[in-house]
Every structure is written in C-alpha cells, then in structure tokens.
Amino acid sequence: xxxxxxxxxxxxxxxxxxxxxxxxxxxxxxxxxxxxxxxxxxxxxxxxxxxxxxxxxxxxxxxxxxxxxxxxxxxxxxxxxxxxxxxxxxxxxxxxxxxxxxxxxxxxxxxxxxxxxxxxxxxxxxxxxxxxxxxxxxxxxxxxxxxxxxxxxxxxxxxxxxxxxxxxxx
Numbered sequence: 001x002x003x004x005x006x007x008x009x010x011x012x013x014x015x016x017x018x019x020x021x022x023x024x025x026x027x028x029x030x031x032x033x034x035x036x037x038x039x040x041x042x043x044x045x046x047x048x049x050x051x052x053x054x055x056x057x058x059x060x061x062x063x064x065x066x067x068x069x070x071x072x073x074x075x076x077x078x079x080x081x082x083x084x085x086x087x088x089x090x091x092x093x094x095x096x097x098x099x100x101x102x103x104x105x106x107x108x109x110x111x112x113x114x115x116x117x118x119x120x121x122x123x124x125x126x127x128x129x130x131x132x133x134x135x136x137x138x139x140x141x142x143x144x145x146x147x148x149x150x151x152x153x154x155x156x157x158x159x160x161x162x163x164x165x166x167x168x169x170x
Contacts, residue, residue: 002055009048016045031051101129
C-alpha cells in the first residue's frame with residue numbers, strides 16, 4: 001500500500017509540473033495558483049521522489065538477496081547432484097575411466113565428443129558406455145539419466161542431506 005501512495009503522490013505532482021510547463025511553452029493562460037499551494041506541491045513532489053528512491057533501493061536490495069539465496073540453493077543442489085553421481089558410480093563399481101565417460105554422457109555429450117575429450121577412440125567410449133549401462137542395469141543413456149532424475153525426485157532425505165553437507169562445507 002505505501003508504494004501505491006508514493007506512486008499517486010508522484011503522479012499528481014508530475015501531472016501538475018508537466019501541465020504547468022506545457023501551458024508556459026504553448027502560451028496557454030491559466031489561473032495562477034497561490035504560492036502556498038505551489039510550495040506544497042513542490043514539497044510533495046520532493047517527498048514523493050525521495051520516497052520513490054528509498055523504496056526502489058529497498059526493493060532492489062530485497063531482490064538481490066533473493067537472487068543470492070536462489071544461487072546458493074542452486075549451488076547446493078548442484079553439489080548434491082555431483083555427490084549423488086559419485087555415490088552411484090561407486091555403488092556400480094565403475095572404473096575411473098568409466099566414471100569420466102558416464103559423467104560426460106549424462107552431460108549430453110556425443111560418443112565422438114567424449115572420445116575427443118578423452119583422447120581415445122569412439123570404439124573405446126562405446127565399450128565403456130556399454131559397461132556402464134550393464135553395471136547400472138539400464139539399456140541406454142536415457143535410462144541412465146532417468147535413474148538420477150528419479151533419485152533427485154525421491155524424497156528420502158539422502159539428496160537433501162548431501163545438499164546440507166555441501167552447503168555447510170561452503
């Protein structure tokens with residue numbers, strides 16, 4: 001409600017000043033108002049502008065705090081996802097090379113991109129992805145990714161605990 005009041009004060013004062021200026025520029029004769037009323041209008045405009053600046057600064061501060069809070073939550077969730085990935089990789093008994101390939105595959109990279117990043121042949125990457133799928137008990141990349149999405153959506157507290165561990169370590 002205070003924002004609406006400030007807006008109304010500013011709108012009335014802006015209308016008064018713009019109409020006063022336009023009347024002067026266009027040569028329109030108007031009935032002069034008393035100097036007391038003119039002073040009150042100028043004081044009202046000044047107060048409205050100051051309040052607008054203060055409220056704008058407060059709203060900006062609040063928006064920045066909320067953005068920082070959201071970014072921190074995203075960092076925690078990202079850390080929790082990485083913890084979850086590592087936990088599953090260990091559970092499935094993946095080798096370090098298979099872990100790298102699985103991570104790149106989950107990130108959506110193609111077999112040729114993974115091979116180029118790892119400086120191996122596409123055949124090696126295909127063999128590693130097949131081993132990953134077998135160890136994870138899935139038939140392909142979409143199902144592999146689905147396992148992690150299901151884990152994140154499950155509310156058993158494991159992911160939240162990992163997020164809290166990551167958040168408290170930061």
